[in-house]
Amino acid sequence: xxxxxxxxxxxxxxxxxxxxxxxxxxxxxxxxxxxxxxxxxxxxxxxxxxxxxxxxxxxxxxxxxxxxxxxxxxxxxxxxxxxxxxxxxxxxxxxxxxxxxxxxxxxxxxxxxxxxxxxxxxxxxxxxxxxxxxxxxxxxxxxxxxxxxxxxxxxxxxxxxxxxxxxxxxxxxxxxxxxxxxxxxxxxxxxxxxxxxxxxxxxxxxxxxxxxxxxxxxxxxxxxxxxxxxxxxxxxxxxxxxxxxxxxxxxxxxxxxxx
Amino acid sequence: xxxxxxxxxxxxxxxxxxxxxxxxxxxxxxxxxxxxxxxxxxxxxxxxxxxxxxxxxxxxxxxxxxxxxxxxxxxxxxxxxxxxxxxxxxxxxxxxxxxxxxxxxxxxxxxxxxxxxxxxxxxxxxxxxxxxxxxxxxxxxxxxxxxxxxxxxxxxxxxxxxxxxxxxxxxxxxxxxxxxxxxxxxxxxxxxxxxxxxxxxxxxxxxxxxxxxxxxxxxxxxxxxxxxxxxxxxxxxxxxxxxxx
Numbered sequence: 001x002x003x004x005x006x007x008x009x010x011x012x013x014x015x016x017x018x019x020x021x022x023x024x025x026x027x028x029x030x031x032x033x034x035x036x037x038x039x040x041x042x043x044x045x046x047x048x049x050x051x052x053x054x055x056x057x058x059x060x061x062x063x064x065x066x067x068x069x070x071x072x073x074x075x076x077x078x079x080x081x082x083x084x085x086x087x088x089x090x091x092x093x094x095x096x097x098x099x100x101x102x103x104x105x106x107x108x109x110x111x112x113x114x115x116x117x118x119x120x121x122x123x124x125x126x127x128x129x130x131x132x133x134x135x136x137x138x139x140x141x142x143x144x145x146x147x148x149x150x151x152x153x154x155x156x157x158x159x160x161x162x163x164x165x166x167x168x169x170x171x172x173x174x175x176x177x178x179x180x181x182x183x184x185x186x187x188x189x190x191x192x193x194x195x196x197x198x199x200x201x202x203x204x205x206x207x208x209x210x211x212x213x214x215x216x217x218x219x220x221x222x223x224x225x226x227x228x229x230x231x232x233x234x235x236x237x238x239x240x241x242x243x244x245x246x247x248x249x250x251x252x253x254x255x256x257x258x259x
Numbered sequence: 260x261x262x263x264x265x266x267x268x269x270x271x272x273x274x275x276x277x278x279x280x281x282x283x284x285x286x287x288x289x290x291x292x293x294x295x296x297x298x299x300x301x302x303x304x305x306x307x308x309x310x311x312x313x314x315x316x317x318x319x320x321x322x323x324x325x326x327x328x329x330x331x332x333x334x335x336x337x338x339x340x341x342x343x344x345x346x347x348x349x350x351x352x353x354x355x356x357x358x359x360x361x362x363x364x365x366x367x368x369x370x371x372x373x374x375x376x377x378x379x380x381x382x383x384x385x386x387x388x389x390x391x392x393x394x395x396x397x398x399x400x401x402x403x404x405x406x407x408x409x410x411x412x413x414x415x416x417x418x419x420x421x422x423x424x425x426x427x428x429x430x431x432x433x434x435x436x437x438x439x440x441x442x443x444x445x446x447x448x449x450x451x452x453x454x455x456x457x458x459x460x461x462x463x464x465x466x467x468x469x470x471x472x473x474x475x476x477x478x479x480x481x482x483x484x485x486x487x488x489x490x491x492x493x494x495x496x497x498x499x500x501x502x503x504x
Contacts (some may be wrong), residue, residue: 082377082381083379089375
């Protein structure tokens with residue numbers, strides 16, 4: 001579980017986050033949603049310590065991350081996996097090298113055991129046989145899956161995903177969502193996803209926080225969204241006429257009326 | 260950003276890279292990789308430049324020494340001392356600022372922009388220690404070796420030239436090299452080589468590591484790193500000459 005209280009962050013004269021508090025639960029896919037520039041990525045980077053917060057506290061399983069020294073933060077980070085928006089794979093390494101990198105760095109396993117583990121996670125993300133390929137030889141969806149494989153290879157307790165569906169077609173997006181959702185349940189991880197993909201919100205949103213202009217505007221789950229009367233949230237989620245119709249249908253469905 | 264802000268950030272970066280490696284084996288592998296990249300990767304250009312700088316200084320020295328009262332041995336001595344004292348350490352390191360420095364800056368810049376550095380940090384690895392320290396250590400090992408090689412090849416280039424153009428015989432040239440030789444000059448050149456090696460690796464690492472923006476900024480910072488490195492090398496050259504000679 002990750003709890004953050006009154007997080008604020010400012011860059012020069014721009015207040016990016018203001019008094020944001022929330023709890024992210026383990027075994028659930030926790031979503032941070034909001035328009036571009038609403039502070040989603042900054043919040044996630046604050047949570048993992050890539051940015052220092054100006055104010056507030058971040059608590060990982062009861063331990064205050066903000067009060068930890070560098071060494072303690074390093075130890076905690078070994079329990080964190082992160083999937084970046086652009087996958088952030090190491091260009092000079094093969095798929096196998098990328099996934100094996102955390103194992104090489106933090107385990108004393110034999111080479112054969114590491115390869116076995118790499119093959120297991122590659123199988124888990126449906127990338128069997130791609131071991132020797134370089135990131136430049138992979139499609140966007142494959143890169144994301146390698147990123148997920150690298151993030152989960154050490155069985156982390158916390159998984160962060162920054163816009164995992166950006167630049168992907170709807171079908172691949174659904175596959176990535178399902179994969180993240182499944183590994184979250186399988187490994188009982190606390191998964192935090194930044195997204196503005198509405199399919200993800202509706203399909204895997206167990207615990208959602210909606211940010212607007214750096215402030216927490218709304219919180220709930222994917223079912224609550226249907227009945228939400230928050231104008232900003234509705235404008236954001238159901239931006240098109242098609243989506244507004246979909247909302248009406250879902251509402252009727254939920255109320256037991258025939259469509 | 261002011262000069263002092265950059266300077267402060269540069270020293271913070273250097274301090275930040277001093278930490279216990281998470282896995283010494285992997286760091287050693289990275290160090291060896293960098294030795295190969297910097298040392299072997301620059302071998303060709305260093306060889307070509309060294310031979311030609313020796314050859315050109317032989318021709319130009321001979322051109323200026325026309326008096327029959329001046330011993331021909333002095334041609335070899337001038338080539339030897341200019342190559343050892345200035346050409347090999349300074350000129351080679353300025354070339355390496357372009358070859359190695361721009362590569363370090365663009366490599367780190369690209370890793371920063373594509374969030375690879377963030378990915379390393381998230382894994383609980385000190386990215387400065389893993390990415391910058393092996394580069395600086397490798398430069399401190401390989402660049403002085405390249406400078407020694409440049410000294411040998413530069414003097415040899417001069418020898419070939421005086422022989423081919425009939426300026427003096429190779430026996431006279433060899434005798435001139437030995438006569439009035441000061442081992443301190445080699446020590447001074449090595450001091451310069453170590454100082455410049457540190458500059459050539461750490462300044463571009465700073466510019467690459469702290470890139471903000473996209474590919475355009477990577478290019479800009481890479482160019483800026485080469486310019487700043489060259490200026491700092493020349494400044495350090497002056498300071499070392501004033502202090503040690």
